[in-house]
Amino acid sequence: MSEVSASVAMTGETDRALRTHLLRADGQEDVCLVTYRRSQGSRRCSALLREMVMPGPGERSVHGNASFTGEYVMRAVDVARSAECGLALVHSHPGGSGWQRMSQPDADAERSYAYLVAQLTGLPMIGLTLAGRDAHWSARHWSSDGVASWAENVRVIGSSLRTSWNDDIRPAPRAEPSQMRTISGWGEGMQKDVARLRVLVVGLGSVGLEVALRLAATGVETIGLMDFDTVETKNLDRLIGASAVDVWLGRSKLDVARRLVTDAATASAPRIELHDVSICEPAGLAAALDYDLIFSCVDRPWARAVLNTVAYSDLIPVIDGGIHIDAFPDGGMRSATWRSHVVRPGRPCLSCNGQLDPSSVALDREGLLDDPAYIAAADPTLEPARQNVAALSVSVVASLLSQFVSFVVAPGGEGDPGPLQYVLSTHSLEVLDRHSRDHCAFEQGEAVGDKRLMVVGRHREAEDARAYQRWSARRPEVRLGRALDHGALVVRAALVRLARAREVKRDSEEDLARAGAGL
Amino acid sequence: MTAPIAGVDGFISGLREWGIEATVRHGVVTFVVAAIDGAFAGRPVEVGVSVDELGAWPAVPPHWVHLPSDVGFVRSNTQASEVPGWVKHSRGTTAWGDAAHPPQAYVAHLRAVVGEAA
Numbered sequence: 001m002s003e004v005s006a007s008v009a010m011t012g013e014t015d016r017a018l019r020t021h022l023l024r025a026d027g028q029e030d031v032c033l034v035t036y037r038r039s040q041g042s043r044r045c046s047a048l049l050r051e052m053v054m055p056g057p058g059e060r061s062v063h064g065n066a067s068f069t070g071e072y073v074m075r076a077v078d079v080a081r082s083a084e085c086g087l088a089l090v091h092s093h094p095g096g097s098g099w100q101r102m103s104q105p106d107a108d109a110e111r112s113y114a115y116l117v118a119q120l121t122g123l124p125m126i127g128l129t130l131a132g133r134d135a136h137w138s139a140r141h142w143s144s145d146g147v148a149s150w151a152e153n154v155r156v157i158g159s160s161l162r163t164s165w166n167d168d169i170r171p172a173p174r175a176e177p178s179q180m181r182t183i184s185g186w187g188e189g190m191q192k193d194v195a196r197l198r199v200l201v202v203g204l205g206s207v208g209l210e211v212a213l214r215l216a217a218t219g220v221e222t223i224g225l226m227d228f229d230t231v232e233t234k235n236l237d238r239l240i241g242a243s244a245v246d247v248w249l250g251r252s253k254l255d256v257a258r259r260l261v262t263d264a265a266t267a268s269a270p271r272i273e274l275h276d277v278s279i280c281e282p283a284g285l286a287a288a289l290d291y292d293l294i295f296s297c298v299d300r301p302w303a304r305a306v307l308n309t310v311a312y313s314d315l316i317p318v319i320d321g322g323i324h325i326d327a328f329p330d331g332g333m334r335s336a337t338w339r340s341h342v343v344r345p346g347r348p349c350l351s352c353n354g355q356l357d358p359s360s361v362a363l364d365r366e367g368l369l370d371d372p373a374y375i376a377a378a379d380p381t382l383e384p385a386r387q388n389v390a391a392l393s394v395s396v397v398a399s400l401l402s403q404f405v406s407f408v409v410a411p412g413g414e415g416d417p418g419p420l421q422y423v424l425s426t427h428s429l430e431v432l433d434r435h436s437r438d439h440c441a442f443e444q445g446e447a448v449g450d451k452r453l454m455v456v457g458r459h460r461e462a463e464d465a466r467a468y469q470r471w472s473a474r475r476p477e478v479r480l481g482r483a484l485d486h487g488a489l490v491v492r493a494a495l496v497r498l499a500r501a502r503e504v505k506r507d508s509e510e511d512l513a514r515a516g517a518g519l
Numbered sequence: 520m521t522a523p524i525a526g527v528d529g530f531i532s533g534l535r536e537w538g539i540e541a542t543v544r545h546g547v548v549t550f551v552v553a554a555i556d557g558a559f560a561g562r563p564v565e566v567g568v569s570v571d572e573l574g575a576w577p578a579v580p581p582h583w584v585h586l587p588s589d590v591g592f593v594r595s596n597t598q599a600s601e602v603p604g605w606v607k608h609s610r611g612t613t614a615w616g617d618a619a620h621p622p623q624a625y626v627a628h629l630r631a632v633v634g635e636a637a
Binding site: 305309351352357358359360361362363366374377378437438439440441442445453454455457 | 525526571572574575576577578579580581582583596609611612613615616617618619621
């Protein structure tokens with residue numbers, strides 16, 4: 001958890017504009033300067049591209065290696081400084097494909113401006129290269145003393161998530177025999193892309209836990225799990241895999257999820273990252289900024305407001321959804337609906353989509369939505385809906401994961417479908433006609449990075465939950481129970497390792513046998 | 520896309536654009552609005568919102584409306600205000616999020632709140 005990495009992200013709109021400028025009809029290299037904002041996570045620093053500063057007449061030459069004048073750089077620096085931004089130097093390799101390395105002239109040109117740009121903007125200069133043959137991006141962050149740190153990826157957030165990978169820093173994982181059926185569905189190349197994504201699941205209730213399990217089974221190597229809650233008896237109908245033992249031992253949802261997700265993982269070296277925090281806390285937000293994509297499996301307004309902010313301010317797409325059970329007051333079910341949507345630039349935010357009431361965020365932040373006295377005196381309809389049905393929560397999971405596949409894999413070239421709603425009573429799937437509002441403050445904060453709205457703060461519910469878990473862990477019966485349970489888990493983990501080793505050995509033997517038989 | 524000035528500074532500068540001067544005291548942004556009807560119709564009324572509630576302004580509006588204790592309501596969910604002699608009232612906005620000028624929309628909300636005062 002200690003390494004520091006770098007990345008770059010841009011919207012599909014910025015990507016299109018840059019490609020239009022940089023990939024010339026005459027096949028020459030071209031160059032452009034772009035402002036960016038920093039998005040600093042706990043381990044990763046991302047540069048979010050914002051405004052293109054186009055070269056004026058005489059400010060650059062495009063014959064052979066593109067070159068540019070100092071006046072152009074200084075003009076762009078002024079634009080960047082006035083917008084409290086850093087500056088990125090972008091150029092194209094029209095005949096290139098894949099992650100581009102720098103030629104000596106490229107490196108010299110970028111290094112020569114790194115110190116100046118860092119001094120004048122206060123932020124490191126970013127270098128980007130666009131490969132003309134496959135629109136692959138590559139990037140590096142320059143220190144002021146002229147040392148380049150390569151980015152782990154460059155992400156384009158459009159109708160689909162297009163990620164250019166640096167194979168040296170994020171090597172493609174080996175395809176595993178247990179992933180054979182999945183790979184046959186979308187190909188080995190796509191599997192390499194999907195498996196390398198850093199995906200965070202916020203909220204490990206019935207939906208979040210199942211989403212995390214499916215991601216692990218798919219072969220996603222790095223999965224972040226975030227929750228501060230403890231398993232309770234009322235959760236057991238939906239937390240499949242959790243048991244009365246977990247309730248008795250005061251286990252956190254995070255611990256249960258780690259156990260189950262580790263078991264379900266098909267990657268050879270899965271990395272399950274645990275975040276015992278709330279997304280509403282500064283530490284939760286910082287952790288979230290290290291990921292490429294987030295699943296929002298929370299239903300509270302404050303948490304959803306934070307995620308809604310991050311989707312635009314930090315260009316981290318958020319896949320969100322939920323279920324509403326329409327129950328008669330005297331018992332019985334009228335209907336149920338579940339929704340799913342990808343929250344990202346170009347799609348309506350949760351507030352515009354009718355899935356977040358901004359005016360309820362302040363109440364949630366103060367814990368008043370859990371205060372019966374406040375609700376009784378204010379408005380009984382404020383009480384959060386508690387209904388859920390174990391048999392239906394998996395439908396929300398399916399809907400979220402379908403959005404994930406559409407957004408990441410883009411079957412048939414189509415990206416995410418927009419907001420979807422399934423109505424149980426009529427068994428109809430609707431594409432909801434929702435649009436961004438003209439003055440939405442969430443969406444207007446696109447790519448502002450660390451200048452985002454200050455929506456996080458102290459979360460007393462999370463603090464209380466962690467305090468309870470610490471207290472619970474000190475009780476003698478819990479300590480004894482956990483020790484026994486841990487022993488059983490160690491034995492099981494050893495069995496799993498043994499089984500996997502036998503599987504690898506058997507596959508090798510079968511390969512040898514086939515080779516011997518000339519098959 | 521240009522982000523609006525956010526947070527408490529954005530709130531105060533937004534009010535100023537509409538001719539309303541605000542000051543911060545005891546962690547509360549206070550200013551004066553004119554009631555348009557009700558018991559205080561035609562009279563200026565001091566109002567306030569907590570600085571702590573303005574971190575995500577204008578995406579997230581403040582909930583609590585701070586008022587001098589002589590401005591009361593027939594029914595209200597209240598807590599003590601940080602401003603001595605004031606009370607804060609639970610008064611949520613509705614349909615928030617599409618105002619071209621959020622301070623104007625929020626002042627309209629406050630004027631409606633004050634208009635209900637007894």
